[in-house]
Amino acid sequence: MAQKTAAELSPPDTPKSEAHTAGYRVLAGAADEMLDTQGNVRPVWQALVSAIDTMPEHELHERFARADRYLRDAGVFYRAYGSGGSSERAWPFSHIPVMISDAEWQVLAEGLVQRANLLEAVVADIYSDNRLVQEGFLPPQLIASNPEFLRPLVGIKPAGGHYLHFCSFEIGRGPDGNWWVLADRTQAPSGAGFALENRVATARAFSDIYAETHVHRLASFFGAFRKALQARTRNSDERIAVLSPGPANETYFEHAYIARYLGIMLLEGEDLTVVNGRVMVRTVAGLKPVGVLWRRLDAAFADPLELDQNSYIGTPGMVEALRNGAVTFVNALGSGILETRALLAFMPTLSRHLLGEELKLPSIATWWCGQKAEREHVANHLDRMVIGSAFSRLPFFDDGGRSVMGSRYKDPQGRTTAEWLETEAGNLVGQEVVTLSTTPAIVDGKLTPRPMSLRVFAARTKNGWQIMPGGFARIGSGSDVSAIAMQSGGSAADVWIVSDKPVDRTSLLPDEETFTRNMPGSLPSRAADNLFWLGRYIERAEGVLRILRAWHARYAESANPDQPLLAFVSEYLSDIDVDTKSGVPESLLRNIDSAVYSASNIRDRFSPDGWLALNDLSKTAKRFHEKVKPGDDAAHAMTILLRKLAGFAGLVHENMYRFTGWRFLTIGRLLERGLHMTRLLGHMTGPDAPDGALDMLLEIGDNVMTHRRRYNVSTARLTVTDLLALDPLNPRSILFQLNEIRIEVEQLPNAMVNGQMSSLFREAMRLHSGLAVMTPEAMSAEVYANLERELEKLSDILAQTYMN
Numbered sequence: 001m002a003q004k005t006a007a008e009l010s011p012p013d014t015p016k017s018e019a020h021t022a023g024y025r026v027l028a029g030a031a032d033e034m035l036d037t038q039g040n041v042r043p044v045w046q047a048l049v050s051a052i053d054t055m056p057e058h059e060l061h062e063r064f065a066r067a068d069r070y071l072r073d074a075g076v077f078y079r080a081y082g083s084g085g086s087s088e089r090a091w092p093f094s095h096i097p098v099m100i101s102d103a104e105w106q107v108l109a110e111g112l113v114q115r116a117n118l119l120e121a122v123v124a125d126i127y128s129d130n131r132l133v134q135e136g137f138l139p140p141q142l143i144a145s146n147p148e149f150l151r152p153l154v155g156i157k158p159a160g161g162h163y164l165h166f167c168s169f170e171i172g173r174g175p176d177g178n179w180w181v182l183a184d185r186t187q188a189p190s191g192a193g194f195a196l197e198n199r200v201a202t203a204r205a206f207s208d209i210y211a212e213t214h215v216h217r218l219a220s221f222f223g224a225f226r227k228a229l230q231a232r233t234r235n236s237d238e239r240i241a242v243l244s245p246g247p248a249n250e251t252y253f254e255h256a257y258i259a260r261y262l263g264i265m266l267l268e269g270e271d272l273t274v275v276n277g278r279v280m281v282r283t284v285a286g287l288k289p290v291g292v293l294w295r296r297l298d299a300a301f302a303d304p305l306e307l308d309q310n311s312y313i314g315t316p317g318m319v320e321a322l323r324n325g326a327v328t329f330v331n332a333l334g335s336g337i338l339e340t341r342a343l344l345a346f347m348p349t350l351s352r353h354l355l356g357e358e359l360k361l362p363s364i365a366t367w368w369c370g371q372k373a374e375r376e377h378v379a380n381h382l383d384r385m386v387i388g389s390a391f392s393r394l395p396f397f398d399d400g401g402r403s404v405m406g407s408r409y410k411d412p413q414g415r416t417t418a419e420w421l422e423t424e425a426g427n428l429v430g431q432e433v434v435t436l437s438t439t440p441a442i443v444d445g446k447l448t449p450r451p452m453s454l455r456v457f458a459a460r461t462k463n464g465w466q467i468m469p470g471g472f473a474r475i476g477s478g479s480d481v482s483a484i485a486m487q488s489g490g491s492a493a494d495v496w497i498v499s500d501k502p503v504d505r506t507s508l509l510p511d512e513e514t515f516t517r518n519m520p521g522s523l524p525s526r527a528a529d530n531l532f533w534l535g536r537y538i539e540r541a542e543g544v545l546r547i548l549r550a551w552h553a554r555y556a557e558s559a560n561p562d563q564p565l566l567a568f569v570s571e572y573l574s575d576i577d578v579d580t581k582s583g584v585p586e587s588l589l590r591n592i593d594s595a596v597y598s599a600s601n602i603r604d605r606f607s608p609d610g611w612l613a614l615n616d617l618s619k620t621a622k623r624f625h626e627k628v629k630p631g632d633d634a635a636h637a638m639t640i641l642l643r644k645l646a647g648f649a650g651l652v653h654e655n656m657y658r659f660t661g662w663r664f665l666t667i668g669r670l671l672e673r674g675l676h677m678t679r680l681l682g683h684m685t686g687p688d689a690p691d692g693a694l695d696m697l698l699e700i701g702d703n704v705m706t707h708r709r710r711y712n713v714s715t716a717r718l719t720v721t722d723l724l725a726l727d728p729l730n731p732r733s734i735l736f737q738l739n740e741i742r743i744e745v746e747q748l749p750n751a752m753v754n755g756q757m758s759s760l761f762r763e764a765m766r767l768h769s770g771l772a773v774m775t776p777e778a779m780s781a782e783v784y785a786n787l788e789r790e791l792e793k794l795s796d797i798l799a800q801t802y803m804n
Contacts, residue, residue, distance in 0.1 A: 189457065239522075244256075274315060533594070551570070589625055609651055707723055
């Protein structure tokens with residue numbers, strides 16, 4: 001098929017305002033992904049470009065809005081850092097995918113597989129025989145003075161024999177059209193999960209084009225890697241987990257997403273302990289063995305005992321577990337040394353020496369210049385250099401005109417290699433001015449060239465290294481190459497590897513018609529703690545909302561906060577740090593923020609819908625805090641917030657799987673509701689309660705209609721006490737909460753051991769039975785105060801039993 005220009009691909013009757021590719025030009029001195037050197041649209045792009053040019057502007061906007069809505073609803077974010085701290089930012093998505101032909105990709109993949117094998121050989125030597133340094137292929141100082149060289153790992157052979165299992169490579173296309181490796185990522189490569197989300201979002205925007213284009217799917221890559229992880233466990237009892245630094249990390253969303261996508265645990269250092277040389281995860285069912293950790297934290301932080309003693313996110317004894325061969329790290333601790341940019345300059349020589357092959361994908365070389373005495377040594381081993389974007393041999397030749405290195409050879413100006421380094425190379429250290437290729441991005445409704453680099457992923461599988469057929473494209477916000485990074489304003493795009501024939505439509509679902517029902521894995525104690533407190537904070541917020549709504553509704557009628565009932569309730573609210581002078585008080589926001597924080601710590605166990613509902617509640621509360629005034633305005637605002645909170649609670653109740661995690665969240669809600677009602681009854685049913693207190697109490701408990709139906713008398717202390725404290729069928733009563741707590745506690749791990757109740761189960765039974773035999777007449781302020789203490793004690797016992 002003949003290549004066409006962007007203008008020729010636009011139908012003659014397409015209005016210029018809708019020809020989105022009109023005016024697209026290759027930038028001087030740069031290659032372009034969409035256009036060739038003659039300005040023609042490359043064949044792999046033609047279907048997409050033609051489709052975009054025929055779309056009215058409003059349709060293109062609607063397509064992009066679908067993609068953005070998906071990313072927003074899925075909760076995709078990254079954490080940005082600035083002078084004011086860090087904050088979650090919406091995922092910066094560039095809607096136009098990068099298109100690469102399958103034939104070109106296969107060449108790239110071969111080069112990256114070779115590079116992964118080379119990196120494996122280099123790191124294996126560094127931590128074992130160290131022959132590369134001994135034989136002069138690497139400068140000693142480059143290794144010995146490197147902060148990523150972890151001496152305690154020297155001599156430790158990884159379980160399974162491999163140091164590297166999952167790598168990524170930053171690659172870019174130079175002005176001559178060739179691809180270059182810009183960086184190797186082996187420490188804790190990020191972006192694979194974002195690549196998946198980019199794919200889903202792009203497919204939403206261009207579903208019709210995507211369906212008709214032979215784009216290689218990504219699922220088979222992850223499926224093969226998951227099988228490889230499973231093969232590295234020594235027995236079926238060992239867990240596989242993603243080891244994350246925690247929610248403060250910039251790519252924490254991806255950690256949670258990958259763990260959920262692959263069906264493995266998401267853990268932090270505090271979840272783990274090393275017992276008798278084995279790595280164990282603390283779960284609510286006790287310690288359970290962990291066999292594989294996909295590491296997403298820097299290696300030095302993994303073990304404060306033998307590595308970085310200042311680490312608060314590691315697990316003491318990890319290095320000892322490695323010595324015992326008891327755990328596989330993906331990647332091995334210490335492999336981050338391969339990210340040293342100075343190593344790029346040595347890769348061609350190392351490839352010839354270790355693999356017996358020429359390097360298929362050249363590197364953007366970074367000059368490594370140590371002390372003056374070392375420069376002579378470096379000069380004997382460098383064989384490529386970069387000045388701007390031009391790649392050339394070093395200018396040293398022997399008598400026969402052959403390019404050589406060494407102190408006894410001179411350049412045309414009579415300088416030796418060492419002298420050249422002394423006078424020239426210092427200007428190049430850390431200054432890699434690379435002219436990257438450009439790719440289309442929509443700017444002001446038009447396709448506009450923007451600089452681009454690719455992050456490509458490699459996974460070790462049973463059949464060797466497998467390259468993800470696609471990846472993660474970083475798109476510059478302008479022509480400045482330095483603005484490609486997310487933290488500098490860059491964006492991300494999907495990468496389509498397009499075949500000229502149909503591709504397999506694989507997924508992570510099993511192909512067999514038969515299946516095995518896998519029970520969910522043991523719940524980590526930290527996750528149980530966050531779920532428990534999420535339930536408590538949510539219920540605490542609801543309790544405050546109900547009291548405030550009743551208070552502001554009455555204030556709207558009297559406009560007198562000193563009216564006896566209002567003053568009486570204000571005293572109670574003041575005791576729990578709630579200020580009635582504000583429409584939406586700060587303490588309410590803190591409760592909701594605490595709930596959001598607890599949920600953020602368990603993103604892998606939280607549904608996107610639940611997360612959206614919780615964030616919507618938080619945003620609405622903060623907006624009301626700035627605008628809402630006391631009185632009727634505040635009462636209406638409380639009703640809206642209660643409805644949003646009820647929506648979140650409904651999602652949890654209707655959609656969350658009834659397993660251990662749900663039980664801890666539910667127990668948290670039940671316990672907090674029981675405390676809330678206990679405190680209210682103790683305060684508002686006493687002899688000093690003003691007129692209207694009992695009616696207000698029924699309103700807060702959402703039991704006004706129920707009281708009218710059940711009792712043929714007006715509100716009285718005994719009837720209100722019977723309904724809100726002792727009615728086993730009232731979902732707002734104290735007794736109802738205790739009965740439900742007893743039922744859920746009985747289902748927790750180790751509630752019964754050898755026929756004996758656990759201390760938590762025994763206490764739950766005692767509290768329930770003690771209240772069940774009470775009568776309304778016996779309920780007093782002293783009884784309520786004692787019951788409050790017992791409920792708090794029950795919370796402490798639960799924490800001691802399952803969360804330590």
